[in-house]
Amino acid sequence: MKIQSYFAEAYTELVHKVTWPTWKELQNSAVVVMVASLIIALLIFLIDISFENLMKFVYSLFY
Numbered sequence: 001m002k003i004q005s006y007f008a009e010a011y012t013e014l015v016h017k018v019t020w021p022t023w024k025e026l027q028n029s030a031v032v033v034m035v036a037s038l039i040i041a042l043l044i045f046l047i048d049i050s051f052e053n054l055m056k057f058v059y060s061l062f063y
Contacts, residue, residue: 021029
């Protein structure tokens with residue numbers, strides 16, 4: 001009975017107590033996440049390229 005009660009309470013909470021975002025809010029949030037992901041990917045790419053060039057320079061000093 002405890003499991004059935006748990007699922008009944010979970011359903012009631014999800015249907016009646018949770019405030020779900022509107023479609024427009026959901027779209028705006030998705031755009032924000034995509035832009036932030038692209039910016040972070042670009043920063044990591046630039047850091048990677050910089051580190052690669054730095055390491056090539058350091059290795060060229062020894063060989």
